[in-house]
Amino acid sequence: MADRDEEQILYDTIAEGSSQYWNEEEGNEDPNQYLNEEGNVERDAEGNEEGNDEEEASGNGRPSAPAQAAKNFVCHSGWVVRDNVPVSKVCWRRTRARGGDDSFVPESEKEMLWTTMLETFTLPAGTENIVKHWTLKKMAEQFQTFKGDLYRKYILKGQTPNFDVFSKLRDHWDEFVAYKTGQQGQAMMERNKENAAKKKYHHHLGSGGYSVAMPKWEEMEASLLERGIEPATAKWPDRSKFWFYAHGGTLNPGDGSLVFSDQIREAANRLTDAVEASSQGTFRPDREKDELSLALQTPEHPGRTRGKGVIPWKMGFKEDIHTYKSRMRSKRDTEAKIADLEYRISSYELSMQEEVAQKVDERMAAHRSHDPQPYIPPPMVSPSGNRSSCASTG
Structure with missing residues (x-):
């Protein structure tokens, strides 16, 4: 540590x-x-x-x-x-x-x-x-x-x-x-x-913590699968979906879609995007630098593992324990930072484009509501029977 x-x-x-x-x-x-x-x-x-x-x-x-x-x-x-x-x-x-x-x-x-x-x-x-x-x-x-x-x-x-x-x-x-x-x-x-x-996000766990809540969440997902409904979290990493559930998120029993409050809406949307980016290969998770850390936009704290409890990384990321002293970690860390930066920039550019488009639409609407339509005179037509003053070039 x-x-x-x-x-x-x-x-x-x-x-x-x-x-x-x-x-x-x-x-x-x-x-x-x-x-x-x-x-x-x-x-x-x-x-x-x-x-x-x-x-x-x-x-x-x-x-x-x-x-x-x-x-x-x-x-x-x-x-x-x-x-x-x-x-x-x-x-x-x-x-x-x-x-x-x-x-x-x-x-x-x-x-x-x-x-x-x-x-x-x-x-x-x-x-x-x-x-x-x-x-x-x-x-x-x-x-x-x-x-x-x-x-x-x-x-x-x-x-x-x-x-x-x-x-x-x-x-x-x-x-x-x-x-x-x-x-x-x-x-x-x-x-x-x-x-x-x-602290921006507050969990809704009881006194039993994650160890008591996890079986209930797994039972909820299993109930949907038994009825032929795929949960929206089916392809999510455990850490990501457990964090989502622990902070008040759940699944719609009718169609398995995500249900969450405004308090975690921003994080839930980013988490969905991060999981999608991971599945498409545009983001590569690396131990604690995974979809959840990307969505929360804060690094993981040594000594605890969000989505799993107050446990050290060697237990929270035990499937990656062989990478702790790997010589490739530095290279992967750099690549992960670049991928993270690219993801943040693209997300920022998209949000800015949407904001600019919205402001332009608002300005145009306001302009149309306050300014009268300009008068456009009818086209000039020569009176019937009068010869044109312009010489024929034909």
Whole structure:
């Protein structure tokens, strides 16, 4: 990954709205409900944690099966991080730009969090490392989201939590409030707001993310095919159509045509053009420089793969992993830039031609409506019986 550190990526992820936990505006749950009166993780009806569910992991390390156990795993990771990490910690990891020795979560504490997870869940052999990596990134996101909720629920309203109920917040609350209301904390929130404002397209995924939504989209396409209807996305790359569906696009159940809102109309039209250009050979996709990146007109960000989730390129573009160190990449990159530039220029020229033609038509219409028709006199005809004054040359 580039020099950009993981903490900044996580802040960007949260700012862009990809955090899907305990967002009041989306009607999700209160983050405090998972803590009992002592501020610890709630147990089940028998007083025990749901224990030793065996998980399967997807390619990026996210637990995926069985479905209920996978959901429990994600929820449980949130309980563990809120129950054990003081809210006074500013950063999940040490960075050059932020914080002193006690402002980030130390590696020893992260190991303790992971060990706590393994007390409840059993993983298939050979998956522990990748699941651990995914889980710690998810915990970082959940931790920042939890602190954001506390800020909105209490600090902005000038209130304080009931420490008799949430005793684990008591010793760290004043420090947390001081940071959030201080210059450094306010500057960080302002940067996050600026990042959020730059986000043009917002997805409509639920808490399960792409992993839960993809089977539903595939079922929708299969239903059309069973009725002899070809979906408009039939020849689209998975990444392109999954991005389209995730951002509110769908298919007309009657004819399989694209259905989308005005919010993504521009991107959807460009995406259709890009897929068509690729099929005709006028545009050649190359790993992350594909139809979706061309349509969105922004480069892919290392560490996440649009249309697939917050997963690294080596997982998002695993079919192209053999090209990562290829000597031909530089040449292909140059060719892709040229093709991209040609496509943009042709699109711009076409839009300019349409705009000029429209303005000319408007000017002509306005001119005709305001100026009277010029008087055209009848042609001159010699009176009958009079000889012409012009000598005959015949």
